Amino acid sequence: MLRPKMILLDLDGTLVDSVPDLAYCVDAMMARLGLPVRGEAAVRNWVGNGIERLVRRALVGQLDGEPDELDYQRAYPIFLELYAENTYGRSAVYPGVREGIDFLKAAGYPLGCVTNKARCFTEPLLEHLGLLDDFGILVCGDTLPRKKPDPLPLLHAAGHFGAAPEDSLMVGDSISDVKAARAAGFGIICTSYGYNHGQDIRDSNPDAVIDSLSELQGLLAPAA
Ligand SMILES: O=C(O)COP(=O)(O)O
Numbered sequence: 070m071l072r073p074k075m076i077l078l079d080l081d082g083t084l085v086d087s088v089p090d091l092a093y094c095v096d097a098m099m100a101r102l103g104l105p106v107r108g109e110a111a112v113r114n115w116v117g118n119g120i121e122r123l124v125r126r127a128l129v130g131q132l133d134g135e136p137d138e139l140d141y142q143r144a145y146p147i148f149l150e151l152y153a154e155n156t157y158g159r160s161a162v163y164p165g166v167r168e169g170i171d172f173l174k175a176a177g178y179p180l181g182c183v184t185n186k187a188r189c190f191t192e193p194l195l196e197h198l199g200l201l202d203d204f205g206i207l208v209c210g211d212t213l214p215r216k217k218p219d220p221l222p223l224l225h226a227a228g229h230f231g232a233a234p235e236d237s238l239m240v241g242d243s244i245s246d247v248k249a250a251r252a253a254g255f256g257i258i259c260t261s262y263g264y265n266h267g268q269d270i271r272d273s274n275p276d277a278v279i280d281s282l283s284e285l286q287g288l289l290a291p292a293a
């Protein structure tokens with residue numbers, strides 16, 4: 070049984086299936102620019118490194134590579150405008166999330182949410198889904214100078230709770246969460262159902278892989 074002092078949860082692909090809104094906005098942006106739409110399956114593989122990267126990936130039509138800078142400068146404000154109006158209407162909390170969070174809170178764990186999504190979208194999304202009040206700290210993609218896979222957001226949250234890295238656990242869905250957790254000296258548990266750029270998250274060797282946050286009950290002892 071793991072016995073951390075505090076736990077951080079990723080947002081997209083861990084708590085919330087946000088791709089339907091993100092894909093809607095990507096395709097509406099592409100249509101407005103007179104460019105080909107990309108579809109939800111493609112967008113699913115492009116989420117996890119913040120909205121700037123998502124827009125760049127949409128423009129080039131693949132995970133890697135850089136679009137023409139002028140195209141990006143035209144596209145990015147359009148995406149921001151669209152996502153501000155379509156932040157949560159099509160998104161849903163994954164099954165087992167409420168149960169998992171309720172278990173963690175009842176077990177006495179301080180909780181934080183660490184996401185690469187910008188704060189202006191993170192807060193309304195969590196609020197709408199009834200999750201905002203569950204977290205003692207929210208570290209978003211634009212809170213600090215560097216985002217995941219850099220360890221800084223995780224270490225910042227650990228400092229907030231006064232927890233040592235070796236007493237800290239990250240729960241996420243992507244290789245960025247695994248890399249950030251390993252670099253920070255945290256434990257890392259991953260969801261099998263999230264977004265990991267089309268790769269099996271097991272290939273990144275997290276400490277455990279779960280199919281639902283409700284499974285945390287079998288892995289974690291009450292907080293120390
Ligand atoms: O890519 C994003 O915008 C957010 O992704 P994350 O919540 O999984 O960090």
Ligand SMILES: [Mg+2]
Pocket residue numbers: 079080081082083117241242243263264
């Ligand atoms: Mg994620």
